[in-house]
Amino acid sequence: MKRYLVIAFLLVYQAGMGQRVLFVAAGQSNSVGQGDAAQSVKTAHGWEYRSQGDSLARLLDPVGENALDFQRANTGSAWPAFAARYFERTGREVVLVPAARGGSSCHEKAELGDMGTWYPTGRKPLFENAILKVQQAERKTGLKTAGIIWLQGERDANAIFDQKMTPAEYEQALEELITRFRSRLGRPVPFYIVLTGNQDGREPIGNEAVRKAQQSVAKRLPDVQVVYEDTPLFPAQKRMKDFVHYGQDALNEIGRVVAEKVK
Template identity: 55%
Template sequence: MAKTINFLMILLVFSRLQAQEKVLFLVAGQSNAVGVGDSAQSAKCMLETAFEYRFSNDTLLHLQDPVGANELKFGAATTGSIGPAFAKTYAELSTKQVVIVSAARSGASCHQKAELDNYGTWDDTGRLQLFENAVLKTQNAIEKTGVKLSGIIWLQGERDANAMNAQQLTAQEYEAALTKVIQRFRDKFGEKVGFYIVQTGYYTGHPQSGFEQVRLAQKNVTQRLKNTHVVYENTHLFKEKNWLYDVIHYNQTALNDIGEAAAKYILTHPIK
């Protein structure tokens, strides 16, 4: 009798988890979106609360670092990312299951003028264009889960800031390119898809001017476009906090803080 009760309880818990509402988020951008942290220090998500979508075998996996995969020109975290901290916080506060689609590439630019070698760009022209692959991966995740895309978490701007410092790109061109990529995503997934920006930090030992221009452009875009937000702005303080992995990449303490803060912000700023 006790074994039967235990089995029924397991079935009940499983059925409740299966019935839980899912939310789907795309994490996109360049290397800090990929993640250069430490999986040993990243957040740990409870089973059946957070998932990662993998395109190569069309599966949902338990979300844990290293998040991402070397597929469709995108990369995997080496070895920690914002994904687990974001999903863990979001799931705990909302009681919803979180599905992460990782589509980021180290060194990728927003504007094609800033594209470097074969690092790629999110623009609609350039040598290695990333946008359509991100759309493909996200569309497959939507088909797999049966839920719409809730939002895009964007960590990108370092490549364009370096191009500004080299006088290859203007702040106006970058802002226009960022506006364009947001609209292109919304053309594919709907006007009410949230776009959530983690402001770009600094490159230690390099001029801050280009990075400040990127940060300002990111803020400007959120003031013009509906459902577009800066969800984290303190990346420029990471050197003082000792939260850098190297001269430009965020360590796992920083990535965890970004993930947790972004989840809390998104939950308290619903789409209008």
């Protein structure tokens, strides 16, 4: 009798997981989220994977955890809004793997202090920890990653502005990062890019170069898509929290729009 109860539980659990989809949110501080949890969307239809405890928790801000060199939202993020809209559109619940660190660079040349880099080498490489967390989440849920959502570029934009690296080097690093994700996960996981915004009060030379590189990679690589383009408008719209971070209203919009475009 006990054996049949266990089997029944596993069947119900697996059926429930069939109504869920696993996404990764990676990048730097605007992916972490620097908004306001009080203004974040509340949803009962999202989950986040936490490496600490190998557990699932409701996807409510502040999303994320300070573990594996990744960070928790301070205090609001785009991800509850993403999960809410995705459920409205598809009827499936999001399981999110937050894997972002403030100030992290895509290219090693742009790495600043201990803020980390997504490049294979550097003072604090982040890629291997991201793979570890994603693989843990896949084992926990029995789901394969449906897509990686990428919000990153301000650190490299500053390095380009300061002539410490070139736009071509950022573009090559981004393309290689996508290739590494797909190689390690064993399949051509879709890669979704939120274009890098501008920094309030700073000439957007570097930011424009990063956006052009992101758009170029999306045009050339299969299953790479720009899913949000209006971030450069945020400073003029007074939707910034500070000179570089998006306010909660902007984060909520990013989440909603991205959820309408991902598969």
